[in-house]
Amino acid sequence: MLQLVHDYNTRFICSLEEDIKSETRSGLETALLALLRGPLGHDAHTLDKALNRMGTDEDALMDVLLCRSNADIRAIAAEYKRVTRRDLVVDIKDDVDDALFRLCSMILAATRAEGAAPVLAHEVDAKVTELQRATEGMIGTNAVSVAQIFTSSNAAQIAAMAEAYQRKYHRSLQEVIEKEFRGDMEDALLRMLTAAQNRAAWDAFRLREGLTKRKDKLLINRVVSLYWDQPRLQAAKEAYKKFHVTLAKEVKDLFKGDLEDVILALIREK
Structure with a gap:
């Protein structure tokens, strides 16, 4: 370029x-x-x-x-x-x-565990205990502690924490976040959690949000970011089918003209 x-x-x-x-x-x-x-x-x-x-x-x-x-x-x-x-x-x-x-x-600060860092059971258990103490286990919420755990963990570790939290406390970590947080902090934590559990499904959801809510600039930014990562784009297109429509069909139904053409080209459907 x-x-x-x-x-x-x-x-x-x-x-x-x-x-x-x-x-x-x-x-x-x-x-x-x-x-x-x-x-x-x-x-x-x-x-x-x-x-x-x-x-x-x-x-x-x-x-x-x-x-x-x-x-x-x-x-x-x-x-x-x-x-x-x-x-x-x-x-x-x-x-x-x-x-x-x-x-x-x-x-x-760029101190997140690298993608290849292993998931260690004892570390997951310790973080799950700390998450519970920082949220449901106290009056008020220790947002700093929760943020530190999420931002220092890679996707596999966050996904493991979600599974361990469900087993240990019989509640989903998503439910806890939705109960204990509001606004931008809730949104950010849920984004990190959902992306860690299923990145393709999360990407598909983000695309559909931009499409159906007609947030055109946000949608284009998201499409372009996937265009630069073809494996993620293909996975997102496959995951999009859970909405009972293909991404290309949704684009054709909702857009016309230049915007339709450029989005279809970016998702390799034109």
């Missing part, structure tokens, strides 16, 4: 990005500019737009930061600083409530 941009700009003595902005609109513009920026550049741009506006776009913020590897987080924070000349953690602190900021600051 960098070579394409360079060749276009050199040959026509103009900016491909500026030409896209002047010649396209809405969803098509969003999709083309996302592809032009590439995965890392688009993550940084999405964060800048989510934070640099009247009211924070928490959905976009969490789409970029949650369930990412430590390497991804470090690269995103560095690219954000390079592009904006601002510190991401400072911008987040200025824009979100204290609970969500603490969660984001833990994520940006």
